[in-house]
Amino acid sequence: MVVCGPTASGKSGLALALAQRLHAPILSADSRQVYCHFDIGTAKPTAAERQWVPHYLIDICKPTETLTVADFQDQAKALIQRFQCQEIVPLLVGGTGLYIKSIVRGMRIPRVPPQPELRSQLAYLGQQLCYELLRSVDPASIQKIHPNDGVRTLRALEVFYTTGLPMSAQQGESPPTYPILQIGLDCLEPTEPSRDSLTERIRIRTHQMVKQGFVAEVEALCARYGKDLSLLKTLGYQEMCQHLAGELSLEEAIAQTTLHTRQFAKRQRTWFRADPTIEWFDADHPDLLEQVWQRIQIFLENIGSKA
Structure with missing residues (x-):
């Protein structure tokens, strides 16, 4: 099963609740959470959350290394096969569309590392x-x-x-033979920009990251790996680097991060909406968990009847 959607839509929280009900592990599909030490700015699951539910494909690569889509696909497929042998249905959760597509569509990717x-x-x-x-x-x-x-x-x-x-x-595709349910989580498109709940979620999360020590995390990463590290030029980290360099005030860095994250979420929406097999749910619905749980129950019953 897959839980996908734009950033800050609540995927992690929903996935944690579902995983606890299903007694299932979570496979992260986030292209930055694979890197060690990039924690707060990538909204990585906390230590407590990882104790509640086993998480995989997090902290599997050094920031100085490159994890290709092919590398991710190999590791994810191996984990899925392992859990299937144990009759466990894992949850693939994240917002990196290419990671998810590599599994769901069985993309054939040339195994050529960067030269x-x-x-x-x-x-x-x-x-x-x-x-x-x-x-x-x-x-x-x-x-x-x-x-x-x-x-x-x-x-x-x-x-x-x-x-x-x-x-x-x-290239090409070799879709897996096992059934897949894709749950898409998003906030309904607003009729007025001022009522865009996803933008508000992004704003709140950015402020929370700063309170959790995001600036100190970036400062430590710069000291450890140097300011030219490519990952420090990604969303959120670049703005905080500019703040540390005196180019932006903290308030300006937060505002820029919020703006750029909103733009990124829009691109994610476009990517995921192009897939007609994703079943969408309103992230703001008060009964979201029960709605998704009912759909999962139907999915599992159908699998059982065909077994």
Whole structure:
């Protein structure tokens, strides 16, 4: 089962309640919670919450390392298979759409780790020439990559020159054979911007993070890994780094984090809404837990009847 949706929509709280009822573990599908020491700014489950319910795929990578989608997929699939052998249905919970899609749709991902030296050599040629190179070696990928998309162009060339095969020939989907229920959690789109409850949730959570010691966390990370660490340029951490550098007041950093998180949530909404198999529930509904629980009961009964 999956619990997904935009940031601050209440996924973690709902998942904890469901996991306790189901006696099920939670598999995190968050691309930043996989990294150690990035805790408050990623809204990582607390130590107490991890005692209540076993959590997996959290703190599995050093901040100086890179966990690819393929790496995540391998570890998540292995855990799911393990729990299935124990007749346990785990909960895949998070807002990283690509992580969830890699499991639900069974994406076939080229197992090619980043090649910094090769990327540097290709980038030196310029995007226009790289795009023409890609057209000659992998014309199918050209149909999906914009001429100005340097990141995806380099990745496609990287895969080709590393494996000798076009990336388009190594992609596709092999959906899992087991049934999947996807629960989408979101706040209803407001008729007036001032009544957007998701924005209010984001604002409250950002203030809570600061009260929990977010600034001190960022300061410690800068001291330990240096200010150029790529993860420190991500949502929330970048704004707090600017505050520590004297570029923003704390109030301005909080306001910028809230704004940028809202923009990020909008992109998440767009991603998840494109999947017609997700069943949506109103995060603000007073009987949310019971509504979702009833749907899960039907899902489990259907699985049992087909067993």
